[in-house]
Amino acid sequence: MNLRLSHKTLPLQHLVSWKGQQDPSPGEFSYGADPSNLLRCFAWNGSRPHRRSPVWTSHLYMGGFNESAIYMALHHAGDEVYMSFGMPAGSFVQLVRLEIDYSGKVNILSWQSNMSAWRALYAEPQHECNTYGYCGPYGYCDNTQIVPVCKCLDGFEPRDAKGWISGSFSQGCRPKEVPRCTHGDSFLAFPGMKVPDKFLRVPSRSFDECTEECRSNCSCVAYAYSKMSNIDIDGDDTRCLLWIGDFIDMENNHQGGENLYVRTKRLQGNMRKIKTIEIVLPVVSSFLILICVGLLWICGFRGNQGSKLVWERLMRRDTGNYNQFADGNTEFPILNFREIATATNNFSESNILGKGGFGNVYKGTLEDGKEIAVKRLRVGSVQGAVEFKNEIALISRLHHRNLVKLIGCSIHEDEKLLIYEYLPNRSLDYFIFNDRRKSLLNWPTRFKIIAGVARGLLYLHQDSRLMMIHRDLKASNILLDAVMIPKISDFGTARIFGVNQHEEHTNRVVGTFGYMSPEYAMEGIISIKSDVYSFGVLVLEIVSGMKTGATTPTSSRACTHNLIDYAWSLMKDGKVMDLIESSIVEGCSLVEALRCIHIGLLSVQDDPEARPLMSWVVASLDNEDTELPQPKEPMCSAHRNYGAGESHVHDMSLVNLKGR
Template identity: 40%
Template sequence: MGEELICRWKLSAFLFLWATIALFPRKSLAIDSIKAGESVNGSTQILVSAAQNFVLGIFNPQGSKFQYLGIWYKNIPQTVVWVANRDNPLVNSSGRLTVNGEGKITLLNETGGVLWSIPSPGKVEQPVVQLLNTGNLVLRESGSENYLWQSFDYPSDTLLPGMKLGWDSKTGMNRKLTSWKSTNDPSSGDFTYSVEMDGLPQFVVRRGPITTFRSGPWYGNGFSGSGPLRKTAIYFPKFTYNAHEAFYSYDAGNDISVRLVLNAAGLFQQFYWVDDGKYWYTLYTLPGDRCDVYGFCGDFGVCTFSLTAECDCMAGFEPKSPDDWEKFRWSDGCVRRDNRTCGNGEGFKRISNVKLPDSSGYLVNVNTSIDDCEATCLDNCSCLAYGLMELPTGGYGCVTWFHKLRDVKFVLQNGQDLYVRVAASELDSTNKKLTVAISVSVASFLGLLVLVICFILGRRRKVRGGNMISPEITLGEIHSQEKEVEMPIYDFRTIEIATNSFSFWNKIGEGGFGPVYKGKLSCGQEIAVKRLAEGSGQGKSEFRNEVLLISQLQHRNLVKLLGFCIHQQETLLVYEYMQNKSLDYFLFDDKRRASLKWQKRLDIIIGIARGLLYLHRDSRLRIIHRDLKVSNILLDNEMNPKISDFGMARIFEEDQTMTKTKRVVGTYGYMSPEYALDGCFSLKSDVFSFGVIVLEIVSGKKNRGFFHEDHQLNLLGHAWKLWNEGNGLELMDAALGDEFQGSEALRCIQVGLLCVQQSSDERPTMWSVLSMLESEDMLLSQPKQPGFYMERMFSKTDKLPAETSTSNEVTVTLLHGR
């Protein structure tokens, strides 16, 4: 009787185990690799990467009767990132993935027919097929890490971190994305996204043979205008371009899922997985607006996007079909007004801040040995325009365009100068300029310049303080005492000679105002010249502030404005030249940062504090800078800091504590919470920015884009965490070694944390800040939680900033701190 019960129990246990296996067939093979002679059965088996983040198996798209071998995320609702047999599907799930003794990987259907296989890898000893944690399916020899074949070389519609998009000249491989046919059909669609190498490298989306989108060309430091090389806090792109290969790739932050997809509609999109909300957030889409549509304005047209897309003709050109242009039909483009452009005294007109024209092979010529690009273009009557590019080997090359200039648009970032060939009659014209769709009309801007001339013409005319302020601040809100302003006016020819005719080799920077050039006057004095770009979105209030405000400020820690020049369409500001450029040039470079010893960093911090205290309390005006950051701290030949760029500055009344604006200007990572979110700014807004700078100086790290493997805090949050744990000195820059005083370093860190506290009321004044920095005996309070201390904490309705660099104008909805 007992033996019968035991037999029944064993039978029941066996049946239960069998039933359990039957319920979960796809878990029967939860390994990441197979060897020669082994296979994966599509109906019951899968491969899972070791970190449990990717799956290889057979899937059936919703609404489709076909099945495919693919790779998808394991813990994210089915998001397929790679498809093997996209154009030769299974009719059921009985397919089988096999690998033979020679390493040949094959997908077979239920009758043994081959649906997909890899190219013959040659002789392979002990082949292994493995699904890696990156989502890459690889073939290798047992014990070797060399891949004989990998799925990353044959992308579908998705680019994952670590994948390459582009060319390998050794193998002849061209890795490109091909869209799905539709949302539920992974077969090859109509669109491709690739790096095109015929001419200058540029990203191109095509629908069959027709170009639908083009990034600007590679110019040595990046892609001109729009393109997928915009670094963010979670996305780190790179472009490799040399004699052997040209490819784009990217990395993502730790434990962050990022993917780039060419969808069935031909849109190239970047997505970021928001884990707490369980959805994919769209970081950006290309084309992003109508100006991104290839050739939207036709040949020799330039597109400007504000609320809508608008077209203008380049300098020297006019609409080919004026009637169509009046009806906003721009595709016919533009034609020359005067065709006498060969040996008739012709020259060039500069268009600034543009995405350079289509640079495919028959349109451009690249010469790496020409010094005088302008003369080279003039010597060839077929040359339409020229530009300059930085070479990977150092130095600059000359790029010349022929046949047509197409697909040009004004851009806010990564814009370049294009020099367009025009007839002599166009060079003499002062009223035939390219109209730019900016918030202020050309007429009103020129009127402003006339007004400024009347104010400053060197006649010691008195102006009221209100004339230095943006229209959003009334006369009753500013200092009422009359001021006297004297400012030298430079002759344009003098500046032209000093800058070698604004030579590209004299160009030392670029800002929202326009390019900055180094110059040398006949007396030997070195100068820096800001040149207002034709396409600049800044100009009206910024120019007025820069001239009329800074002319009344004199302090050893503020950059000195020497004078200005207005000549026809040219607007120039002349500054003292800062030999050592800006603080970020040293601070965020691995090699140059080592030259910033601790005492020099401390001197820079105190110098900035003194300059800011002068603005807030000791000058004749009470000024809020509003865009304080390390790139606006210039360094003279003795590395003394000087605060620069007062285009966004505002004046406060003596009894005024805070005001509000609808136009938030500044830079992500430096803006205080109350300013970024609500548009409220005060002296404490500058204090917050100063605190960020202090923590960046002591650590050698940027606040925005800072990552730590143990948490998701930015630099502010990381510093606060270390401080609360009693490990404040761990924040110090490793380049300093032990060559600093611990007490001084801790005091700087504590002051920085006090300045970036969430509540503006709890932040110290700059007078208190300077006292705390200069007095070892002064007792300091304990800092509270910083504002914006989380690098990524987003809800489903948040807008994630796409840039970590300057945003000269943003809306108050872009930042959300937690």
């Protein structure tokens, strides 16, 4: 399908979003070209830009998928200019479609014939940092980081330094020096950029002519150039862009960007002397400060060095069971033990948030007022040392809004501490399994938690630098922040897989019965489908408010003592709505709730191959048009007789956060 961008007589075409997830009436968001400039496309929120495409070169690169690239192309045919999208010839993806959803995301999806469902290939904006103008004037979104962040161009600094640190970027950046236009000015190239908005196109220029056009104009602060050999919209296949004034809406991308040439100064004479002084003075000052710090360290702060030596010994120690992919090269902040002890009132009983097999979790408050959660390993726990080492080596490499953030660790003699961000709403089980508190989680909040956990697992399985299996996903390991955003926690038993590794056999089965997949509990076979099974159990618990393994209402089937079997029996009898927690039925979206139950039953199928991937789960939660296959009836497996709170008797290092 083509999307018309311009025509002499016919109107432009736009994609228009739904008003809501279940409301197909026209929504606030739309997608299409800017009528005043065909070189870019926008996702609009009403009349305001929400997301801007890169400026056309010969095509738009959208993103990579399984070694193939998704492109948009611009075409001119008669009186019409239109764009198309797709993947290169020979790609295994045969059918794709483009949409804008009710939240303003532009999605490209592919048809999965084996599952009879649409699967998301690409979506934008992918992060808040990617929305229009998020980083302010002269700021850009750096997408080369694991989590995109706002940065200033070289030669610029934040206009509001305090606001920048606190995450407010709207005021953007400013030049460090007042620019003075001279003929000696040169241009610094910034590669891989989505060039800014608000540009001026100068027709019929070569690259050198475009450079000179900007250099000779003191108002010109930057330029970009492209030869659009396969596009001829107006008889001119050159694309010389100039910027007169502030930059807005820039990004640095892994791929698909272009060179942005920004005016800079060529320093001569006295300016060089000034610059030399500016360089030498900070170096000398820094050297003196280092000497003072060194003296202080020698006098009284050797504790941290001792911690580092302990850390190095811990990381070199041969534990036998330690994950081979998590080596000892992990760099991680080591915090002062006395500071953490002070923050927790010397690990007071009144500060305990939860207790587990290998230690307690304490609430703490640092001197600057920042609240933390401290996991204190029980002294003398050999097994706990393995989990401690594993958790640091793994989670220190992970960054996602649905994973708990590990701030640092502390090692002092036999004491080992893990310091996390503090999440005020504790854990999911604190709410859903408590008769007084369960009504506080209405259906929209529960659905948000399900979707957030799914995205966190997708990141672990597919989108992080490491392919990771969590191995102990359960309600007590889902923590909730101030606005009920879920965070997956406790990576002490997680396992990293190699690039081409699909499953692994282990003699060390760790986790929680009731959440373990049959092949893992009985045969020690680990794969990403082990986590999918745990996710399915968790979904059924969130919807029903029942613990897996707890007593369930009787029905015609003999094995309804288990939540999975009970949910299946209700679906089989056409009474699946009875599974929904009674306290949330009012105001509940039945379509969403029934869909979650269906996805939960698909995820807990006995055959790992029959369980969906988390990418499909996320797409199915986001898109109600995705057709769901029928799940197969589960067996009444003996391992399901165990309660959800019963841990494996040999290998557990899990901390269950409970309310005081």
